[in-house]
Amino acid sequence: MMFKISFKIFENDSVEEMELNGADGYFQFEIDNETYGIFIPENIDVFSVSIYWWLYYFLKALLILKSESYVLISDIEKPKIWIELMKEKNIVKISKITADKPEGSGAIETKEMPKLIHQHWKDKQISYENLKTEVVNKTKLYIEELRVLNNEVNKDIFEFGKFDTRNRKINS
Template sequence: MFNISFKIFENDGAVEKEINGADGYFQFEICDETYGILITENIDEFSVSIYWWLNYFLEAVLILKTENYVLISDIEKPKIWIELLKEKSLVNMSKVTADKPEGSGAIETKEMPNLIHQYWKDKRISYEILKTEVVNKTKLYIEELKVLNNELNKDILHLESLIVEVEK
């Protein structure tokens, strides 16, 4: 089982170049583990970038089409990564700690220095289930963003172009 949930916080003060609805709660569940937070109250201190989480998951799914290893950085936490290791049609997902060296990005395809499986490890799902959930939840997110923003917003168009690449 793999499920993504999110709740958008509207940002009425967003300037024209920003995207309204980028932040809020983001959570995913895999097997018996949950990562992130999703509560009824809107508490800014607990909000994260839904936009970037979905963007990074789309990029990871795209990379896993041709490669076997991806790390997604939790940009809100200094040493936390979500590790995805593809073996044939299955993906093992783990929450790991590792240094984030100078110049490392939010998405990496090589193991980071001092990587430790300190939390949950090797939660297994099929690549197709991962791909389908990421694409479907991103499409849902885009629909909600289009209500709050101009449909031609560059960030919305970027997510749509990533979906096209993933679905090829």
């Protein structure tokens, strides 16, 4: 049972003072020999995604899974792709699914989408603790890299910096 997150930040020298440098790049996760996302040596903008939002959504999913058993994370770059997380006791089953994104649906949902299809990989298992450890550790690493690339008072880093509070909530 392995879950691994990889990311590569694309630096952007032309960001405005209060914009976040390092928000985008490659984001990939691997579970049980299945991967989602692209991670290649070259920096090709067309393949870049928001690392910031992927980590934020995984953190939010962890908080939800403390009290609920079902979370969907929308791939905001793809029209019908979701990452499904189902918790049973201390095991989280992760699947890549296809489903419509109804009007008004958000990036995180706690109810199954209509016409949900498991046409990709399904029920890849990881312990909640291992999932939490990987997401928390990679988020901490990402925050450190953002601090190097940006002004410390950047509102987005400050927002993500509240992560320590979230981390305490996740661990409690």
